[in-house]
Amino acid sequence: MAKTKTKLFLLTGLLSVFLATSGLSCKLFPTSQAPTSLTKEIELEYWGVWDDSDYLQPLINEFESLHPNISVNYRKFQFAEYEQNLLEAWAEDRGPDIYSLPASWLKEYKTKITPQPEAVRLAFQQTEQKLGKTETTTFVRNVPIFKPSDIKNQFVDVVYQDVVIDNQIYGLPYSVDTLALFYNRDLLDKAGVPTPPSNWTEVAEAVKKITQVNQNNEFIQSGIALGTADNINNSVDIVSMLMMQNGAQMIKNGNVSFHLSVDGYRPGLEALNFYSDFADPIKEVYSWSNDQPNSLDAFMSGQLAMIITYSYNLPRIKARAPKIDLGIARLPQIKDTYKTVNYTNYWVETVAHKTANAEAAWGFLNFASSEDHVSQYLAKAKKPTALRNLIESQITDPEIGVFASQVLTATGWYRGQDALKMEEIMRQLIKDLPNSPQPEKLLETAAAQVNQTL
Known part of the structure; x- marks a missing residue:
């Protein structure tokens, strides 16, 4: 009886090997059924x-x-x-x-x-x-x-x-995607600006040369679109980027912290002041105002020399303003900084x-x-x-090379529950700052409001 069992076992084993190697086993003896x-x-x-x-x-x-x-x-x-x-x-x-x-x-x-x-x-x-x-x-x-x-x-x-x-x-x-500097080569050339600015000090100097106003202080030609909230594409991203470049820590220990001082210096507030100066008529860098059209429209019409925006606007600019001698340069940084900060939106x-x-x-x-x-x-x-x-x-690509070169240092900061509400609060902060008697308090209030959205 034991020999019979052994022979039967060997026969079954040989048959299994044959079926497996012949490709028939899955049909005759399916081991699993696909869900x-x-x-x-x-x-x-x-x-x-x-x-x-x-x-x-x-x-x-x-x-x-x-x-x-x-x-x-x-x-x-x-x-x-x-x-x-x-x-x-x-x-x-x-x-x-x-x-x-x-x-x-x-x-x-x-x-x-x-x-x-x-x-x-x-x-x-x-x-x-x-x-x-x-x-x-x-x-x-x-x-x-x-x-x-x-x-x-x-x-x-x-x-x-x-x-x-x-x-x-x-x-x-x-x-x-990352923010970059789009510029009109013809307008820079006419103003005697041979290369696009690479830092914010150079931006300010270029704006002084490019911007033209009439006797009523109305813009004939603007250097750059900065300083306002509603008529600048991605104004909140630009302000956030300036704060981060200037050393503001946007979130600390899970709380919004761009209003805080660092060794007696308020990097967030100073960055916001710098941004606002470009829409202040008494400042040398005055080049934009709330009366201006949308920044992208102004750039495509040839009235604006420089904008800070993303690559996704490139097809629109090329389609609507094909005659502009368009240049794209890396996002300006703070002069002599040891850290490069780029900003992303994707x-x-x-x-x-x-x-x-x-x-x-x-x-x-x-x-x-x-x-x-x-x-x-x-x-x-x-x-x-x-x-x-x-x-x-991608770095050598004439259209997207600049953006690709910045992605390794690209960052963002808001990872809360309501990005649109955050942007609304930040835009209101931009609007309220120029007339605020207590800018520090204004910044603290905005930070507290954004904190509630986290």
């Missing part, structure tokens, strides 16, 4: 604001070819209507699986995000010719995804600070909390933001990279 949730037909809705479908479609097509059961449908919205559309859709249990979001909104939207799981599995198909027949096999396997340590090592520093919350990934960026792609297809959605985002694939997107969209390995290849 239906991963192999079924999946449609991912993807909502965004800034990207044209032409930028993303090549990535979508390539992803869909690898995963035929998944389709990605991208829809672009106007920024003014975007948030309202998101909230209304979620209230009705619909909306996107994937959506774009400013990085500074991540904490506010944390409960509306499905963080990336520890592993992502996707379905693949393999087609083979067997005995004159075409056979298609569907199988599921783990796909490469970024881990928190990868975010820290492969992306520029600000990305890790923004997207990794409680050691979980809440979003992935395709690009990181969006991330994330996965909605109500999606039924989180693995497929995160699978697509990891695919699209990986080095090999995002480089296609960046080349087409003309945007600066978020990945360290791609910086060198």
Whole structure:
């Protein structure tokens, strides 16, 4: 009897080996069944604001070819209507699986995000010719995804600070933008300014040469758009950047601290005063006012020599003002400073909390933001990279090289619950400062108000 059992065991073992090596075992003796949730037909809705479908479609097509059961449908919205559309859709249990979001909104939207799981599995198909027949096999396997340590090592520093919350990934960026100096070469040349200013002392000197006013002290030509809140694009970012360059610590021990003094010096207040001087008629650097048009419009019309803005405005400027001899220079720094501070404003792609297809959605985002694939997107969209390995290849680009050269030192500061409220408070601070009898108190009040939004 023992011999019979031994023979039966050996026969069963040999049969198993044969089936495994012949490729028949999975059909005759399936060891596992691929989850239906991963192999079924999946449609991912993807909502965004800034990207044209032409930028993303090549990535979508390539992803869909690898995963035929998944389709990605991208829809672009106007920024003014975007948030309202998101909230209304979620209230009705619909909306996107994937959506774009400013990085500074991540904490506010944390409960509306499905963080990336520890592993992502996707379905693949393999087609083979067997005995004159075409056979298609569907199988599921783990796909490469970024881990928190990868975010820290492969992306520029600000990305890790923004997207990794409680050691979980809440979003992935395709690009990181930075503030830079846009200038009209013709206006600088006519004013005798041979090169764009590289520090704020040089900015002040250039503005004195470029700005022209008539007998009524009305601007004929402005040197730079600084000093006001509502008619300057990204005025809050510019003021925040100046504060940080001047040594203000924006957040300390979890509290807003840009109002605090350092060894008897208030870097935040002094930076705000410097900014306001450009809209003060009694100052030598007077070059802007509340009566001026929008700064970007003034620049495109040829009335304004310099603006501080982001690369995402470059296509608009080129389209609307093709005759301007446009130059782009690095963001000015404080003269003789030992530390370079650049400022960023960028969006991330994330996965909605109500999606039924989180693995497929995160699978697509990891695919699209990986080095090999995002480089296609960046080349087409003309945007600066978020990945360290791609910086060198972009630095020589005549359009985005300046922005790419700044991403390693790019930073932001607000990671609270209401970025729009913070901006509203900061804009009001800019407006109130020139007429305030107690500027220190004004700054303290603004800091306390922003602190409530954290």
